[in-house]
Amino acid sequence: MTVLSSQNRGAPASLAPSTILNKVWRDRWIYLFLVPTIILFGLFTLYPMIASFLLSFQDWNGFSREASYVGLANYQEVIADPQFWMAFANTILFMVITVPIRVTLALILALVLNNPKLPFAGFFRTALFLPVVTTMAIVGVVMTFVFDPVGGPVNQVLMDTNLISAPINFLGRSNTALPTAMGIHVWKWFGVTLIYWLAALQTVPEELYEAARVDGASVYRTFRHITVPLLVPFGIIIVLITAIDTLRVFDLILTLTGGGPFLKTEVVEVYIYRWAFNSSIPRLGYASAAAVFFGLTTMFMAILQGLGYALVRRMRGTS
Amino acid sequence: MITVGRYNLRWQTLLTIVVLTLLCLIWVYPFLWMVSASLKTQSEVFSSGLNLIPQDPQWHNYQRAWVDAQFSRYMINTVLITVGTVILTIVSTSLAGYVLGRYRFIGRRPIMAILAGTIFIPAGYTIIPTVDLANKLGLLNSLWGVILVLAGTGNVIHILLFSAYFSSLPKELEEAAVLDGAGFLTVFFRVMLPLSGPVIATVTILKFLGSWNNFFVPLVFTFSRPDLRTLSVGMFAFVGENETDWTGMAAAATISLIPVIIIFFVMQRRFVEGIAGAVKQ
CATH class of the missing domain: 1.10.3720.10 (MetI-like)
Known part of the structure; x- marks a missing residue:
């Protein structure tokens, strides 16, 4: 396996979507290695960042209750x-x-x-x-x-x-x-x-x-x-x-x-x-x-x- | 003249040492006071002034903290959380750092950009949705919840450390292994990972400090489960409940701080190098 040049290998340029899929399939181990980070980081860093922003436009009085949209009131x-x-x-x-x-x-x-x-x-x-x-x-x-x-x-x-x-x-x-x-x-x-x-x-x-x-x-x-x-x-x-x-x-x-x-x-x-x-x-x-x-x-x-x-x-x- | 000059120099060095010694004494004094108070009687703490040596060591203060105030329980919780967090962090960051540092693939750039963009997010910004999510996943009020949150936050620097290290290793290493018929996994686990010992050590220390000393996450995750408190949360609760028990408090604080201090002394070099690395890069 050639390091740092995996993009240059693989199928010759044919239909673009299948090329991308081919590349992704060829690099499947790479993506598998990223899975733990994507799950942990995604759930507990990325999601809360986005959710915090969305929550700031809502009125919400408890974790078990329903929230309602209030715009910029908060x-x-x-x-x-x-x-x-x-x-x-x-x-x-x-x-x-x-x-x-x-x-x-x-x-x-x-x-x-x-x-x-x-x-x-x-x-x-x-x-x-x-x-x-x-x-x-x-x-x-x-x-x-x-x-x-x-x-x-x-x-x-x-x-x-x-x-x-x-x-x-x-x-x-x-x-x-x-x-x-x-x-x-x-x-x-x-x-x-x-x-x-x-x-x-x-x-x-x-x-x-x-x-x-x-x-x-x-x-x-x-x-x-x-x-x-x-x-x-x-x-x-x-x-x-x-x-x-x-x-x-x-x-x-x-x-x-x-x-x-x-x-x-x-x-x-x-x-x-x-x-x-x-x-x-x-x-x-x-x-x-x-x-x-x-x-x-x-x-x-x-x-x-x-x-x-x-x-x-x-x-x-x-x- | 030269003798005078030399004398002057020595005198200055001596003065520097005296000033530094005084400063260091003030610096570590709170710890000395804490250990001393943990072995005194309640009245002795107030009456003995600055004398640090207890008249008759009151070891039962430790028993009170360890057994009655449940610090044995808090210690086990803290150790479990720290070990779990460090292991999960090492696994996830070494895998991610390896592929991000050593391969070019579709999606690499956006991933790097997103990671870099979140380095300085304060805990206060993400804590509310985190608790909400944990609540929905059934992870609130469990040690697992705390471990997963700690392992999922504040890791960007660690990923970058692994990525920088793996990208610096020579290509020939895996080329030789590939010629011998090694696959992707074999190259990583047999060739690359064993070489990354120094980075694993640095990340372990940084994450150990981060999770052992964490307060915000275990605090909000254990509101309704006092038996799951960590040492820092237990300490906070202890003061709220026993405001006047100074010696028990000092014993509990000593119990909580001794493990980090011992590990610090044993691995001092790595601590310092790990922290200095943030500036050098």
Whole structure:
């Protein structure tokens, strides 16, 4: 069997439909290999994507009930709901604030850890990466206790060192809950961004640094003129991957605060969950409209990422 | 001057190490606190301040979490879901990755385009029809339902990993096998699949993490069947039901996190390589 040229084999061009059928029949093993993916992916990724969109035009109050077509009413209601916009704003705020922190801090630490002469670099990397592999939902629960105003260690440290005079209810106060959740999010996922940067730094050839050293370039100049230009393409990708990451904070928010206090930490996925699964009368069509809105936002980010990749390729091509 | 310079350098390195050590201590502190609290008495958690060493280890906290709070049950559910999901994922993604990476056939391009278009779909977008479909297929409130959903989502990267790897293998490999009379299946199972060990390992780790740590899907699939909860869902329910049992909570959390942490330490290199691969490509 010839690889990558199976289209060129087979029957000579005769009637088009039978040619196609012949080709399909000849490649039957190929299609058979795709069957598991087509079934699993089709049922649980592709179908729900399309169905979610169709559902968003319906009024539907429970999985066992009938739905009725309502046109754009759900969307009108979503757009008019200040709670939705609060959740949307929280989601965007989460991204806008945590992404720069994660990307910058991770870059600084990656530069430090990338030094081959630094002892225990592997140990430090492991410690910083550890939260990444742990279960977010469980970490969220543990953190509610770590930040507890009565017996949580964070308040105990702050009290013992006299930094504060009364315990702070970090997750219960409306002005501290979201920043605390963001801090925990950064802590949890920081290691991934660090590994991305380390991988990027590995691509800078050691000879370039040596050449710079021989020429007597300072650490700053080496960074500015060798490391930065080579890292920019990776930086674009890392920012985008990190940004899309931060759109998924359902586990953290639901286990940490449940969206409270006063919906101050509710993100779009929690909003969808609340309307679809956690209200006395589920509103599945309405929740779907919010989901489609959110899905479009994510897709917009993904398109940006695609453009980013294209840009990176062009930059690599010219350099 | 040189000695001073060298001294300076050492001093800087030392400072770097001290700062990094402090940072890492803060970083792993929540885990240390969790393990420590799981061995303390309720009052000790509140009174002993920052002291991490329990006076008299309270192992019965673990018994309470493991037996009374049913975390043994949740552990079995989580292991079953994870193993099932990983096996189904490896089978389906290696087969699809092989043909997509190594053959040109009618329909290949649209399939690739559809796969690529769904990489970044968030779970919140698809969860409602997924539950509806599972309900109609009789899969809601069953471990199988959770396994099939987890195995059917978030696999595009894995398919692409297999596809890139298989397309990089030299043509001569299967030409030799075909000369020996091997068919399509023999080439795949005897020649190609055994060579893809590194990719299988990477996909296993990524999918293991994804399914062990998943929360949204098992949460909405086990609303009416508490006995089917996974560790993460069980943890969420445990806090809702026993708000004041801090030590039991800490023991349950430790039980839930220990397996991933052990596997991480054993296979650290592969974890890091698997994640770094996303940027390098």
